[in-house]
Amino acid sequence: MDDRDGVQEGVEGMDDRDGVDVLLLDVGGVIVPPADPAAVARVERTLGLATGEVGALLYEWEPWYALSTGRIDVAAYWAALGARVGWEPAALASLLRPVWEPAGIDPEVIGLVRAVRSRVRVAVLSNATLALERQLAGFGVRGLFDPIINSARVGLRKPDPRIFQHAIDALGVPANRILFVDDKQRNTRVAEDLGIPSVVYTAAPDLRDALIRCHLLPPGTL
Secondary structure: OOHHHHHHHHHHOOOOOOOOOEEEEOOEOOOEOOOOHHHHHHHHHHHOOOOOHHHHHHHOOHHHHHHOOOOOOHHHHHHHHHHHHOOOHHHHHHHHHHHHOOOOOOHHHHHHHHHHOOOOEEEEEEOOOOOHHHHHHHOOOHHHOOOEEEHHHHOOOOOOHHHHHHHHHHHOOOHHHEEEEEOOHHHHHHHHHOOOOEEEOOOHHHHHHHHHHOOOOOOOOO
16 A cells, blocks of 8 residues: 555544544644755765665664654764764754755645634644744744643654554544545554554645545635
8 A cells, every 4th residue: 555545544444423632743744844845855864874865864863763752862863973974063953954944834734724723723743853832832832732742741743653542542532533634554454453543644735635535624715
């Protein structure tokens, strides 16, 4: 099943009679767009990395897992990355800032969030650092989400089933009344195993269509 099939299955598997009480969104890759590909390529050239390796350096090994569950601080994270690539930590953090710090939010996704909030609660479930809440506040959207479930504060991260159970408990609604949206199918699969209908995010127009199918937006919403 490819990602687009995941969108169809997760939504069409819902029982329309149950409805949705909470829209639960990932942040990176959904609310916050991916880093600019040109910036990523510049960083990879500077570090002598192959195409795609900067993402693995930042997010796909133990220092990120530890930072995003609150087990180490940012200084220890950059020290580990610096040791791996042979750079001084502060210089490496400066080089990577354009691909590490979120540059903005997706206005189309935020528009959908604002529209949906007139019908249901909208919450966040994100693998993130302790800076997440400050970053969302800086973009002027923190107040749109209730609650913000941050892996660094919970001490668990997706796709661990325990953080999804934590989210169910925190939201106070049955799993089948939550609609979860994430850009990684490894996360939506676990959510669906726990009974949470899920959408693999690809683009804002596809998300809009999914929200219409779930009766969270009226037909014809642009």
